[in-house]
Structure formats: C-alpha cells, structure tokens
Amino acid sequence: MNDVPQISIIGITGLPEIKEGDDLGSMIVRFAQGQDTPLASGDILVVTQKIVSKAEGRLVDLRKIEPSAFAAEFASHSGRDARLVELVLRESRSVVRMDAERGIMITETKHGFVCANSGIDSSNVFGEDYVCLLPEDPDASAEGIRIRIRELIDSPDVPVIISDTFGRAWREGHGNFAIGVSGMDPLKDYRGEIDASGKLLRVTNIAVADELAGAAELVMAKVINVPVAIVRGYAYSAVDNASIAPMLRERSRDLFR
Amino acid sequence: MNDVPQISIIGITGLPEIKEGDDLGSMIVRFAQGQDTPLASGDILVVTQKIVSKAEGRLVDLRKIEPSAFAAEFASHSGRDARLVELVLRESRSVVRMDAERGIMITETKHGFVCANSGIDSSNVFGEDYVCLLPEDPDASAEGIRIRIRELIDSPDVPVIISDTFGRAWREGHGNFAIGVSGMDPLKDYRGEIDASGKLLRVTNIAVADELAGAAELVMAKVINVPVAIVRGYAYSAVDNASIAPMLRERSRDLFR
Numbered sequence: 001m002n003d004v005p006q007i008s009i010i011g012i013t014g015l016p017e018i019k020e021g022d023d024l025g026s027m028i029v030r031f032a033q034g035q036d037t038p039l040a041s042g043d044i045l046v047v048t049q050k051i052v053s054k055a056e057g058r059l060v061d062l063r064k065i066e067p068s069a070f071a072a073e074f075a076s077h078s079g080r081d082a083r084l085v086e087l088v089l090r091e092s093r094s095v096v097r098m099d100a101e102r103g104i105m106i107t108e109t110k111h112g113f114v115c116a117n118s119g120i121d122s123s124n125v126f127g128e129d130y131v132c133l134l135p136e137d138p139d140a141s142a143e144g145i146r147i148r149i150r151e152l153i154d155s156p157d158v159p160v161i162i163s164d165t166f167g168r169a170w171r172e173g174h175g176n177f178a179i180g181v182s183g184m185d186p187l188k189d190y191r192g193e194i195d196a197s198g199k200l201l202r203v204t205n206i207a208v209a210d211e212l213a214g215a216a217e218l219v220m221a222k223v224i225n226v227p228v229a230i231v232r233g234y235a236y237s238a239v240d241n242a243s244i245a246p247m248l249r250e251r252s253r254d255l256f257r
Numbered sequence: 258m259n260d261v262p263q264i265s266i267i268g269i270t271g272l273p274e275i276k277e278g279d280d281l282g283s284m285i286v287r288f289a290q291g292q293d294t295p296l297a298s299g300d301i302l303v304v305t306q307k308i309v310s311k312a313e314g315r316l317v318d319l320r321k322i323e324p325s326a327f328a329a330e331f332a333s334h335s336g337r338d339a340r341l342v343e344l345v346l347r348e349s350r351s352v353v354r355m356d357a358e359r360g361i362m363i364t365e366t367k368h369g370f371v372c373a374n375s376g377i378d379s380s381n382v383f384g385e386d387y388v389c390l391l392p393e394d395p396d397a398s399a400e401g402i403r404i405r406i407r408e409l410i411d412s413p414d415v416p417v418i419i420s421d422t423f424g425r426a427w428r429e430g431h432g433n434f435a436i437g438v439s440g441m442d443p444l445k446d447y448r449g450e451i452d453a454s455g456k457l458l459r460v461t462n463i464a465v466a467d468e469l470a471g472a473a474e475l476v477m478a479k480v481i482n483v484p485v486a487i488v489r490g491y492a493y494s495a496v497d498n499a500s501i502a503p504m505l506r507e508r509s510r511d512l513f514r
Contacts, residue, residue, distance in 0.1 A: 004292050005268035005476040005483060010261060017453075035261050097512045106512065114427040123461070126454045165461065169426040169513040170371040172504050173444045173464025175471075177428070187430045196274075196482055197383045204380070204422065206474065207430025214432075215472035217463065218491050219262040225453055226262060234475050249429050255354045255363065256426035256513050 007233040010037050011219035011226040017126070018227075020057035025148025028228055037230060039149065041156040044231040046216035049134060049164040049179060050124055051227045052141045058133040059125060060087060078103035084120065084131060091118035091133060096257055109134060112248040113179060114257065115166040138162045138180025139243045146182045159183030159236060163213035169256060176217035178209035178244055184236040186210075186247050207247060208236070264490040267294050268476035268483040274383070275484075277314035282405025285485055294487060296406065298413040301488040303473035306391060306421040306436060307381055308484045309398045315390040316382060317344060335360035341377065341388060348375035348390060353514055366391060369505040370436060371514070372423040395419045395437025396500045403439045416440030416493060420470035426513060433474035435466035435501055441493040443467075443504050464504060465493070 012031050018024070024047065032039050039045070053059070067075065067082035071089060075082035077100035085105070089095070092107035096114055107118045111134065119134040135141040142160040149158055162180035178186055186209030190201045216229035251257055269288050275281070281304065289296050296302070310316070324332065324339035328346060332339035334357035342362070346352070349364035353371055364375045368391065376391040392398040399417040406415055419437035435443055443466030447458045473486035508514055 003270060004294060005270070005478075007266045007472075007475055009264045009266070009472070011263070013261060037261060099512065104512065123456060123458055124452045124454050125456075165463075168464070170506055170511060171434070171464060171467070172506050173462050173467065175464050175467055195381045197381050199380060199382075201380055205430050206422075207425070207428060207432050208475070210428070210430065210432055211471040211474055214468040215264075215266070215475060217468055218264055218465065218472060218488075221262075221447075231475075247429050249427055254427060255356065255361065 007215075007231060009215050009219050010230040010232060012037070012228040012230065013226055015051070015225065015227060018051040018054040020055065020059075022055045023148065024051065024055050025145045026152060028145070029149055029152050031228075032230065039153060039156055039158055039230065040232070042232065043156060043158050044184065044212060044234060044236060045145070045149075045158050045160045046163050046213055046229045046231060047142075047145060047160060048220060048227045049119070049138070049162055050132060052135050052138070052145075052162055053132045056135055056141065058135060059130050060133060062087070062129045062131060074098065074100055074105075077101075084117075087131065087133075088118045088120055091120060108257070111138065111179070112245070113166070113177075115164075119164060119166075119179075134164065134179065135162065139182060139245075140180075142180040142182035157183060157238070159238070159242070161186075161209050161213055161216075163216060165217070176210075176213040176220075178207075178213045178247065181209050181242045181244050183238060184209070184242055185239045186242065186244060188237070208234075209244070209247065264472075264488060266472050266476050267487040267489060269294070269485040269487065270483055272308070272482065272484060275308040275311040277312065277316075279312045280405065281308065281312050282402045283409060285402070286406055286409050288485075289487065296410060296413055296415055296487065297489065299489065300413060300415050301441065301469060301491060301493060302402070302406075302415050302417045303420050303470055303486045303488060304399075304402060304417060305477060305484045306376070306395070306419055307389060309392050309395070309402075309419055310389045313392055313398065315392060316387050317390060318384075319344070319386045319388060331355065331357055331362075334358075341374075344388065344390075345375045345377055348377060365514070368395065368436070369502070370423070372421075376421055376423075376436075391421065391436065392419065396439065396502075397437075399437040399439035414440060414495070416495070416499070418443075418466050418470055418473075420473060422474070433467075433470040433477075435470045435504065438466050438499045438501050440495060441466070441499055442496045443499065443501055445494070465491075466501070466504065
C-alpha cells in the first residue's frame, strides 16, 4: 500500500445555523475534533460559501430593495422577483446573458465569476424575503479562516478553499467551484513537464482548487448539513498570497463572453 | 465516527502501457488486488479516456491523413499541423469556435462533447506522428469494462465512469469530466427536495459524474502512470442503461453555442 496514491474527503457535521459574526475557524476546529477527525498536517479545508456569507452578514432583506425600471421590466417578462433581479444587477459588473423567456441571468460578478444570478440565492436561508450574497472578498474570507485556525491549533497550516455551486456552459448539472483560496496554489501547471511517453506537455494546467471543491461536494449533499469538508492526502503546493484570480480567465482571452 | 460522511479516492498504479485489444476490466481487477485495494461493493471506477482509447485501437497515424484545403488554410494561419486540424474537423459535428491567431479549435464532437480539438491529443501517446481519438461510444466502453469486471469478481457491481480532461468557459485550468458512464446516474437531482431552512430546492441538479471524475484526477497526476481510480464510499444511484447523454445540454437550451 505504500505507493498507492490515496485521498480522503471527510465531511464536518453538526455545525449550528451560522449567524453574523460567528467565528467559523474556531467552530471548524471544534466540530472536527468533536467527530474524531481533528485537522492534521496536509489537510485542505473546503468551506461552502453559504456559511461564510452568513458569518459575514451577507444576507439581504429584499423588502429593502427598490427595483430599477430595467429590473422591473425584466422581472415582468420573466416572472422573477423584481427586487432580486435588481440585486443581481447591482452585484454584477456585466451581464453575460439575459433571457427573459426562461428567466435566466448569467452575469459576471464584481469578483469576476461568471455564474447565474451573480451567485445570489435563497436556498438554506431562513425567511421568505431573505437572500444571500457572495462574500465581498472570498480570498480574504479564506485567509481569515486559515489564520484563525493557525492561532488555535499547533502544527498544521491548513489551506482553505471557499466553494460555491455554479452551472456550466454546454453541460447540464451544477458543479462546485472554488471562489476563494488561501495557502495553496489553485492551479497545478504541468506545462513543460515530460509525460510517460517522453513528450513535452504543452497545454495541461489543472484547476485543482475546482477539483477539490467538486470532490468536497460529494460529501456535502445539499439538503443535509455538511457545510465543510476536509480533503486529506492531496499534495498541494503551498503558496503565500494565494488568490483565485489566476483561475478567472481574462475577458480578452475568453471566447465565450 | 459513525455518521461522518467520508469518501476515499484510491489510485490504481502499475498498469503497463495499454495496447489495442487489452482487457482493461481484467487488468483493473488484477492491479487493484495487487496493491491490496481490491474492488469492493459500493466502489465506483473512474478510468481515463486515454487507456480506453488505446485498448480500442483509437490511435491514428497522422501520416495517413490528407488535409482538406480548409484544414490546410487554418493550419497555415495558426501554425498547427494541417493533418491534425483535418482530423479534429472529421471528429466533430460542428465547430463552436475557431481562432487561427491563437490556434484554438473548440468543437462539438460527434458524441456531443464541447471541447478543444474534438478531444484529440498526443500526450502519453508514443510516436511523434500518432494522436489519440476519443472512444467511439464512451458509454459502451464503460459498460464493457463494468460487465467484464462483473464476470471476474463476485459481489460488487461497480459503476464505471470514463473521464477526460477538458478546458472550461470563463475559467483557466482544465478539469476532468465524465464522457461515459455505466451503472449509475451521472446526475443527482435535488429539485423538489426541502433544504435545511425548509425551502423547496428549485434549481440544483448536481453533476456528480463530473465531480467524481474531477476527484479522481486528484490522484491521477498527468506525468505519472495512474490511469484508474477507485472512489469508495459515495452513495451513488444505481441505474440500468445509464448514459452521459442527459448531462450534455441540448443546443436549444444552451446560451453559449
């Protein structure tokens, strides 16, 4: 078994409903210990956006949102909530696709993520009129959790990925994607390495942070309460000042915006 | 530890270079046993496209390909191999984007996958003039491996996913995607279920086969020889006549073609 590559993904269960100001780093450490899977050196944490946003006070009461004429117009044609349409527009820096007939809004968020509804949703949010925005700076959110954990436990410096569930072009089904990262390189670049046949690899740059986020989703079923996962055994590249930015394709290089 | 959700991903190492006609199912069973991680009930196998294509004789000698005038024209502007351009076009049913300046061809393959170069590449293929096509029918490839394994070992009926590495719209870095499936539902539909806050989930349909493929990639580093992974502990939905087709968005529903 010595040379067998193996990774474990462990869900952290039992966290209570998260409120603004909650200390997520401390809660993660405590609940990981409580279920006998304490954080260890080499672990990576994947934390769902929803609890990060809740801890950062990113819930919005739609009753306080005044829709613009444009938002009201799109809402009336699409059957969507005009206040939510307004909020989606406010949280975007550009609209990639709008389809009133099907009620679809694909936007580029202020952070640069291309996703439906600027990442705003109401699932797992209590209260009919409340929706949840993405964290303002998910890299900083990841960094904050990582630093807090480093204060609390001795040995490991655990990289943190903030994940969210987005749709994809061309394929049905949603996937989990990384929206913030701290402590590890989100990409693994094989370009310049030699493959098993002796050829130079020219293209392959793997989006490991997205693959880690997707792997974590497998233990984070939507309807049960598993908002955090430990990925154990993946040999990540530790870096300072990590950011999700290198994973966001520049508009000038993008054929689909 | 009883209620802690946990998944393991185990790479299968040591397989020799695959040749046309090799019995992949039997090799996978043998090498999994040989490294003391025999297949067990509940396991899912993720098998990279490259070894499936090799076993199915999908290597092509470019010296036998006669480029069309169109392929030659694109090749001369993009600096690409005209024979490869020709093959990419032959393996596609439509071109989604071509950019001669950057040498990019995004096509829709005969199967319906939207990816660069119709999924053709030369990495890990021996011989300067040889490239590798996708399997002709990756669902059938997955089914064949699954049935062969069921003949060889007793208890488990192990679902099989064939994976390949594709680029994505909007994001840098490649990811592993499912291109064929047998024995499990590639999607997990939460629509109609109730979330932790009591709200009806309206949208979420998770592309689990892609997440399993991506998770497997984490143990399948490109430059070493790990072409197969076991995913252990994921509660998949067993189905007969599984297919990747429901995961391929219909053109009429797609905003990015």
